[in-house]
Amino acid sequence: MSSTPSSVENSGEQNAIAVTGHEPGAAGQEPVLSVRHLRVEFPTRHGTLVALDDVSFDIAPGEVLGVVGESGAGKSMTGNAVIRLLEPPGRIAEGEVHLSGRRIDDLPEERFVPLRGRHIGMIFQDPLTSLNPLFSVGDQLIETIRTHLPMNEREAREEALKLLREVGIPAPENRLDSYPHQFSGGMRQRVVIALALAARPEFIIADEPTTALDVSVQAQILALLKRLCADHGTAVMLVTHDMGVIAETADRVAVMYAGRLIEIGPVDEVVRNPQHPYTKGLMASIPGIEKRLERLYQIEGSMPRLAAIPAGCAFNPRCPHAQERCRVQRPDLMPAEGSLAACWLHDPVDPLPPRRGEAGEEMAHVR
Amino acid sequence: MLAFLIQRVLQAIFVMFVVALISFSLFHYVGDPVLNMLGQEATEADRAALRAQLGLDQPVVVQFWNFVVNAAQFEFGISYRSARPVTDLILERLPATLELATISAIFAVVMGILLGIYTALRRRSWLAHFIMTASLIGVSLPTFLIGVLLIYVFAVELGVLPAFGRGETVDLGWWDTGLLTTSGLRSLILPAITLGLFQLTLIMRLVRAEMLEVLSTDYIKFARARGLSKRVVNLRHALKNTMIPVITIIGLQLGTIIAFAIITETVFQWPGVGALFITAVRFVDVPVMAAYLMMIALVFVVINLVVDLLYYAVDPRLRAQGGGK
Ligand SMILES: Nc1ncnc2c1ncn2[C@@H]1O[C@H](COP(=O)(O)OP(=O)(O)OP(=O)(O)O)[C@@H](O)[C@H]1O
Ligand code: SF4
Ligand SMILES: [Mg+2]
Numbered sequence: 001m002s003s004t005p006s007s008v009e010n011s012g013e014q015n016a017i018a019v020t021g022h023e024p025g026a027a028g029q030e031p032v033l034s035v036r037h038l039r040v041e042f043p044t045r046h047g048t049l050v051a052l053d054d055v056s057f058d059i060a061p062g063e064v065l066g067v068v069g070e071s072g073a074g075k076s077m078t079g080n081a082v083i084r085l086l087e088p089p090g091r092i093a094e095g096e097v098h099l100s101g102r103r104i105d106d107l108p109e110e111r112f113v114p115l116r117g118r119h120i121g122m123i124f125q126d127p128l129t130s131l132n133p134l135f136s137v138g139d140q141l142i143e144t145i146r147t148h149l150p151m152n153e154r155e156a157r158e159e160a161l162k163l164l165r166e167v168g169i170p171a172p173e174n175r176l177d178s179y180p181h182q183f184s185g186g187m188r189q190r191v192v193i194a195l196a197l198a199a200r201p202e203f204i205i206a207d208e209p210t211t212a213l214d215v216s217v218q219a220q221i222l223a224l225l226k227r228l229c230a231d232h233g234t235a236v237m238l239v240t241h242d243m244g245v246i247a248e249t250a251d252r253v254a255v256m257y258a259g260r261l262i263e264i265g266p267v268d269e270v271v272r273n274p275q276h277p278y279t280k281g282l283m284a285s286i287p288g289i290e291k292r293l294e295r296l297y298q299i300e301g302s303m304p305r306l307a308a309i310p311a312g313c314a315f316n317p318r319c320p321h322a323q324e325r326c327r328v329q330r331p332d333l334m335p336a337e338g339s340l341a342a343c344w345l346h347d348p349v350d351p352l353p354p355r356r357g358e359a360g361e362e363m364a365h366v367r
Numbered sequence: 368m369l370a371f372l373i374q375r376v377l378q379a380i381f382v383m384f385v386v387a388l389i390s391f392s393l394f395h396y397v398g399d400p401v402l403n404m405l406g407q408e409a410t411e412a413d414r415a416a417l418r419a420q421l422g423l424d425q426p427v428v429v430q431f432w433n434f435v436v437n438a439a440q441f442e443f444g445i446s447y448r449s450a451r452p453v454t455d456l457i458l459e460r461l462p463a464t465l466e467l468a469t470i471s472a473i474f475a476v477v478m479g480i481l482l483g484i485y486t487a488l489r490r491r492s493w494l495a496h497f498i499m500t501a502s503l504i505g506v507s508l509p510t511f512l513i514g515v516l517l518i519y520v521f522a523v524e525l526g527v528l529p530a531f532g533r534g535e536t537v538d539l540g541w542w543d544t545g546l547l548t549t550s551g552l553r554s555l556i557l558p559a560i561t562l563g564l565f566q567l568t569l570i571m572r573l574v575r576a577e578m579l580e581v582l583s584t585d586y587i588k589f590a591r592a593r594g595l596s597k598r599v600v601n602l603r604h605a606l607k608n609t610m611i612p613v614i615t616i617i618g619l620q621l622g623t624i625i626a627f628a629i630i631t632e633t634v635f636q637w638p639g640v641g642a643l644f645i646t647a648v649r650f651v652d653v654p655v656m657a658a659y660l661m662m663i664a665l666v667f668v669v670i671n672l673v674v675d676l677l678y679y680a681v682d683p684r685l686r687a688q689g690g691g692k
Binding site: 148179 | 590604
């Protein structure tokens, strides 16, 4: 078994952009993934849609970064952009992505292909559709292993068995030649995890890896993912709607809104003491997280469509604190208590005064 | 597997039975062969004798039973027109039609699949756009017009290929082939293109549509995310999934190639069973017509059976349902 690969050479030049410096948790080691000012555009007949706008974040080796936000916030888009599987005509228009210090967003496609699976893995939402129905599980595993590792058929088969055993498939010798439809949903997602981790990537993107599964197996699969990544020191970008999962699994949390990253910080800070008005509303709407509030709250209004993102802070039409400046000038991430928030309330130079009383309660309304 | 096979074979037999019924009813609804064969001057006794000889004096049910039993042994009686056994007539003409149909089918399937893959993978290239536009013409022009156009361009104007007939053929004893002589091969080109073009465009458009659909599935995205090369993703994973629905349609289309051969054979004066059928229709030669119908039906049924089995071989999900492990 090959150990953690280190073949991604360090390009030397480090883009030490302000944001990283403030980030608690990402300090010290060189990040395994570093995303800088990422902008993704979809040119359409009716103008250009900006699906991601100035998104920057780091993930340290072995770290789990939870990514949350409403449907359509750009969570999957971020993962797809990093692994460069954007649906055409979507494209990275600006920004940089660095993997273990090496810039990867500008590599020609043929040099990027070998990175997929080997250095960046990805797990999708639906295990029922992630596996090719016409190839046996063993075929798909062996093919993936042999793509990345110098093994012959027999060695790859051994390795495949080992992987299946590792992800908890009982009697893998008997299952290797089975086809995906012969596995249950939970077992298929285990196979998917085995495939994604087959070449021991140092970073994987897990896009709602348990959403499509039966509630009873969700926890098992998540625990498995968490254990494997901890064992191999794999960093994870975990996209999910489930705050419970975030609280349990993630080291840090990134909150997205309308294609922007609006708050990022250690999981305890963001969940217990959210700083951005949107995050406050989001956390307040989750039962059991904000214990102080006994009723369920919901943020009024809805997230803008990509074609109609307002100027300034994208959240301003829904924000109880919104003032003139919010409608004109876009806030960048700024240090706010234990995390970073993109909100003028936290402007270090000239903080905006909050409008009325306790933010979370004022802005929310009873469902 | 065995149950599946038996079920399909029973279905095939049922279809053949229905077609036999239709073919048989031709004998009763399409004119009186005896009048046609003997003309106005024959005596009543002559007619009765011929009727008895042809078995037309027996009860209908008996006649049908005889027809089915004979048909099952490839016995279709005597041609009203040439007074020779229908089976001989058909066997004489069959090689010409089968060679034409086979070459057309290979042309249509190979080119259709290749062009389908190309237009799906290079969707945005100008060549793909051009092929797609050209294929619209292929679909909308009637076969005889394509044939006439090809004759005009390649035979009349350029004079590079023969306009009609099979060219020289070689008699192998049981098979009269045009594939072994240059003139035979050259004679095949235009009719084969004419006959295959429609199927080619259909197959191409189908492969393209299926392939595009498969390329947007999660398992293809996951295959890419695992770092499999473009070639492996496109030609191993995507193509295999594309072929499942395509096999069915191609199978059905191949049957129609033999049926459509009637038109092509007429345009190119190709001495095949299609031309034989046209002549038979003109002279109300019912035994030949009936035999032709039965033959076409058999071709369709056999192809269908083969397609089902292929399908079964390609798709593991079907295998599991059919009582595998
Ligand atoms: N092919 C596309 N063309 C144009 N816009 C797209 C395309 N794919 C996605 N989008 C838009 O990009 C935005 C972000 O989508 P994304 O899939 O990243 O959302 P998400 O945060 O993952 O949501 P969910 O929780 O529903 O998965 C959405 O507004 C979506 O409508
Ligand atoms: S910047 Fe203004 S509008 Fe945006 S969240 Fe902060 S206070 Fe609200
Ligand atoms: Mg998503």
